[in-house]
Amino acid sequence: MKKLTSAAIAASLAISAFGLATVPGATAEEVKVPVMSQGERKSMDLPDTGQTRETVRQRYGDPVSTSGPVGDPPITQWHYPGFVVYFEYNRVIHTVVKPAR
Structure with a gap:
């Protein structure tokens, strides 16, 4: 096909x-364009995979909003002004840069 x-x-x-x-x-x-090669991403300070929620909160402050947990394993999203952090249980599994408007 x-x-x-x-x-x-x-x-x-x-x-x-x-x-x-x-x-x-x-x-x-x-x-x-692979997600990990987005141009903006290189110049931003973003949470790294594997960091704990506490580490993210200490470095970036409280999120603007959160959603979840959803599914099994439970996935939670923390929304910041320029990016969204995805957690599986207590660890960062991915950070996505929000598109510029």
Whole structure:
């Protein structure tokens, strides 16, 4: 099965909607940006994987809001102005930078 990119899907929809002919050999380019290589991330001071809740609280203060725990194992989110910290039990499992607005 072929993997379709969003550009290929959009082109396919345009072809269907407007009756456009396909161009033989035309391809779409897929651009992937891994989460861990986000440009903003390198210049930010973020919690590291494995840190405890207490360590995060001491360094970054109280979160603006929290959600969870949800699931098994229990996952909790701590929301800060520029990022969200995900905890499994008492340890950081990931930190996600919020998109700039």
